[in-house]
Amino acid sequence: MTERVAPLSLSILTVAAWALSLAIFAARPELFVVALPLLVTLAALGRRPSMPDYALTHTISADRVYEGDRVMVTVAVTARSPIPLMELVEPLSPVSSLVPARHRSVLGLRAGETAQWSHEVRCTARGRFDLGPCFVRTWDGLGLRAWEQSHNQSYPVRVYPRLLPLRTLPRPLRTQTSIGDHVSREFGEGIEPGDIREFAPGDRIKQVNWRASLRLGRLYVTQHHRERNADIVLMLDTLAEVGRAPATSLDLTVRAVASLAAAYLARKDRVGLINYGGLIHWVRPGSGRVQYERLADALLGAAVIFTYVAKDLALVPPRVLPPHALVIAVTSLLDRRFARAIIDLAGRGFDLVTLVVSPVDVTRAALPASPRTDLACRLWALERRGQIDDLRRRGLLVLEWHPSQPLELALAAAGRRRPRVVATG
């Protein structure tokens, strides 16, 4: 705890000195008397001060939230000695903003009294930040002396990317062996009818197709397609970004990846992640709630790390990028190295869908509106259309998402262009 003399002492000393100077120059004894109350008050500084004694506890309402969510911070102070005035300040993180209240409070406490102060923080951008370092300043009764202390206990808060609602998802060409929501080519237990065949010993009566049996004069059974899960690998482009935080092209890309991951995991698929940028790192495909947390944690730290080196996807182990997986590359196509990487993947026979997040709208929103900006953005959009057409000519399925529109609208195009294909199971 640091003890200081408060600025009020200096003010009183200045005024007292001025009063005494005037008293001497004006030769008026009243001015000496005017200075006396000021000098008597200042003499209180000569007393040995008693340090303020208090206990401070800090609680936060949640340590894992989504972008735009609010966290309630509650600070409780219990005074063990009387505290005439106490000021509490909590610095804000760059990725958080205050909801109406203030991040500063002033309290007065009697000995043994407990006071609570709460304020709400809105988490504006994804990432990890700390809540809790709290600076406390207390004053004595006359405001002549102050004590300062910082309570550095911090509470980490993780802000996950906001999830966008998705009902339609690109369907994988190939399925895996576990039970899931995708229709497999293999016959077995399922609800999707596939074919009919002659009755064989062991078939159950409920499988008999009575209409076909009556028409053909022999017993026939209906075969159903199995419902299986799929491996989905989400490939995130972190080579470059444009725009203003918290709505950069990378933020939108991360939101799209998180939404796709949550939607596929809800359908019992195994989802993995490859973060393709200055540093390449990955999360092995898995399923369930824990896998979502793994993916979301990996997405929290997604940032652009500049490099001239083009990363080779051949370095990614097959367990991370299984041969039968559906790869969804989410990119803003700002860096040509990513385009080369996805062309390479398609050439290696991967089932690939490319979701292109348009950086033009993001850039337009970040720049002041002017005819020049408008013209530049339109020219850029034309150039990008050529780039996307080039990828389509190479046989890639490219979906374009304009952030002003729902993500589901962009993904619905995949459903139309990819008729339900039941391939090898």
Added chain:
Amino acid sequence: MMRGMAVVLACVLFVLPLLSTPVPFVGAIGLCGVVLALVGMAIRWRWAVTAAACAFLLEYALALSVSAASVDFVGAAAFGVSLLLLLHTGDFARRVGPTTVERAVRLAHLRRWLTVGVGTLAATAFILAMTDLIGAALPLAAAPLAAALGALGALLALAAMVRRAAGDGSWP
């Protein structure tokens, strides 16, 4: 509330010297003090309030010099206490800032300042009584010199005390 009280005190300090000496240039200096006090309260700047207190003191000194009235220790002590309360309220408003403070805390501070005011008045009366005793023992010619030296000594002693209490010398 505290800022309102500071403004009221500034008005009182402005009016008090004018009651005995209604001279325009004395009033002009007092008006400067009121403006400085208002600015200090509006932007919560303590040096503006300190400057306002100095302006009120100058107004009071000029009023005393111009009027050449008889010595009034009670009025002077009241003026001094008002100056002290102006500095206290101005500083409290600055410390609290735009944050809302509970009524109980404000009332506790008002009680404390009232106690300080009464205490300093009592101490002033005691010191005046003591100076009467010492003054009787001093030769008349040495009285101004003793007063000046005493004032300088008290000021230096208090400055040293503030300096010592400040420790590392840094101000918040």
